[in-house]
Amino acid sequence: xxxxxxxxxxxxxxxxxxxxxxxxxxxxxxxxxxxxxxxxxxxxxxxxxxxxxxxxxxxxxxxxxxxxxxxxxxxxxxxxxxxxxxxxxxxxxxxxxxxxxxxxxxxxxxxxxxxxxxxxxxxxxxxxxxx
Numbered sequence: 001x002x003x004x005x006x007x008x009x010x011x012x013x014x015x016x017x018x019x020x021x022x023x024x025x026x027x028x029x030x031x032x033x034x035x036x037x038x039x040x041x042x043x044x045x046x047x048x049x050x051x052x053x054x055x056x057x058x059x060x061x062x063x064x065x066x067x068x069x070x071x072x073x074x075x076x077x078x079x080x081x082x083x084x085x086x087x088x089x090x091x092x093x094x095x096x097x098x099x100x101x102x103x104x105x106x107x108x109x110x111x112x113x114x115x116x117x118x119x120x121x122x123x124x125x126x127x128x129x130x131x
Contacts, residue, residue, distance in 0.1 A: 001096040010110060
């Protein structure tokens, strides 16, 4: 799915509110928008598999970073996208239109019509680019 800078910024703002670091946010946002597999560590985080998440985590990742990510997931992410390995697998297999509908319903991205209107109004000057 293609999203504009407006929807991208809207998603990134949710990460910024929770203090999710960019190297954690990017794989999560690519997972949500494009259905990309987020890697073994983040897949384990999404599946609530603490042992595998820690075992496959990069040594420089901090407990604080994981706390921010966990809070963001719990507060922001659609329920269909996390909870166990089957939910993660199903999210990656969703059709683009289905993922988009869920993200729009959750208020994480703008509708295509809203994106068109924002683009026509060129509202970029009103929204800072995050990260």
